[in-house]
Amino acid sequence: MQFSLPKNTNISIHPIKSFTDNYIWMIKKNRDVVIVDPGDSSPVLSLLKKEGFNLKGILITHKHADHIGGIEDLIKFYPDVKIYGPKNEFNFTYDLVSNNDLITINELGISFRVIETPGHTLDHIVFADKNHLFCGDTLFGCGCGKLFEGTFSQMHTSLKLLSKLPGSIKIFCAHEYTKKNIEFALTEEKNNKDLISRKKRLTGVDITLPSTLYDELKTNPFLRSKNLTQFKERRIRKDNF
Ligand SMILES: [Zn+2]
Numbered sequence: 001m002q003f004s005l006p007k008n009t010n011i012s013i014h015p016i017k018s019f020t021d022n023y024i025w026m027i028k029k030n031r032d033v034v035i036v037d038p039g040d041s042s043p044v045l046s047l048l049k050k051e052g053f054n055l056k057g058i059l060i061t062h063k064h065a066d067h068i069g070g071i072e073d074l075i076k077f078y079p080d081v082k083i084y085g086p087k088n089e090f091n092f093t094y095d096l097v098s099n100n101d102l103i104t105i106n107e108l109g110i111s112f113r114v115i116e117t118p119g120h121t122l123d124h125i126v127f128a129d130k131n132h133l134f135c136g137d138t139l140f141g142c143g144c145g146k147l148f149e150g151t152f153s154q155m156h157t158s159l160k161l162l163s164k165l166p167g168s169i170k171i172f173c174a175h176e177y178t179k180k181n182i183e184f185a186l187t188e189e190k191n192n193k194d195l196i197s198r199k200k201r202l203t204g205v206d207i208t209l210p211s212t213l214y215d216e217l218k219t220n221p222f223l224r225s226k227n228l229t230q231f232k233e234r235r236i237r238k239d240n241f
Contacts, residue, residue: 002164003100005130006111013132013172015207016043021176022066023209025134029108032056036127036134037174041070045077054078056107060085060094061136062124067174086116086123097125117162119155120145126162133165133213134172141171141178141211142185142198144222146239152232156225163223167214178208184241185221188234194218 016024018040025036026047034057038044048055055078060068063086071092075081083094084103097103099116112127117138124145127134137145138155139162147155182199189195198219202208216223221238225231 003113003115003128005113005128005165006102007130008110008112008132011108011110011132013170013210015209016047018043019066023172023174023176024070025172025174027108027110027132028053029110032108034059034105034108034110035074036172037061037067037136038070038074039064039066039068041073044070044074054107055081057081057105058083058094059103059112059127059134060090061126061134061138061174062086062121063088063090064121064137067136084114084127086125088123099125103127115161117158119147119150119158122149122154124150124158128165128169130166131168131170132172132210133162133169135162136174138162139171139216139220139223140173140175140181141208142195142216142220143177143181143238144220144235147235152235153228155235156228156231159223159231163213163217165213167212167217169213170210171213171216172210176208178202178211182219184238185219187241188221188237189224192219 011029014026018024024038027034033053036059084097085094097114101114104111115126117124120137
């Protein structure tokens with residue numbers, strides 16, 4: 001399936017670090033913001049307060065606590081915030097979205113395409129426009145999410161789907177795992193020049209994201225798996241790495 005992606009202008013994306021290695025991504029236009037996967041409310045609230053930003057929307061990629069844990073608290077301060085997420089039993093009100101839906105946050109005049117990517121969890125979705133992919137725990141810098149619920153085949157299919165997005169799309173993952181993932185990737189492809197240069201380029205770099213799909217296609221062993229069998233073998237080796 002090919003997805004037609006909306007183009008959003010005049011937005012900027014900022015990481016909010018939370019827990020040990022999570023990124024809560026903030027999409028900002030003027031003083032209005034949309035927050036992706038707020039697992040923790042406190043770093044979000046303090047930033048919004050400090051900068052005087054208005055929270056207008058929340059995007060949820062999947063059900064794990066480190067992605068939704070802050071939502072109940074954020075609603076207390078921003079009761080009108082629009083929340084979009086996958087089918088699940090959440091204890092807050094939200095707009096249920098599914099594959100190929102186009103969501104629009106009117107206050108910012110921005111839209112995202114929803115793509116279902118089961119594998120890490122069965123409910124997992126990602127949000128994309130022409131230049132930005134908020135991929136939660138499906139795709140990581142040089143890696144992919146662990147399979148908590150889905151099958152190898154589901155995750156492999158989900159990653160193949162994301163591989164077909166524009167190469168220049170920027171990848172905003174929910175965790176800072178890139179450097180560890182590169183170490184694993186080098187055990188799979190020790191002569192991959194792009195991988196070696198990616199490692200060098202990131203030496204001393206604190207925030208390695210966003211990457212680009214183009215970069216991932218050249219270095220990510222899971223996107224580069226030749227077939228399902230190789231994907232499965234790599235995923236198992238990574239779990240034991
Ligand atoms: Zn997760």
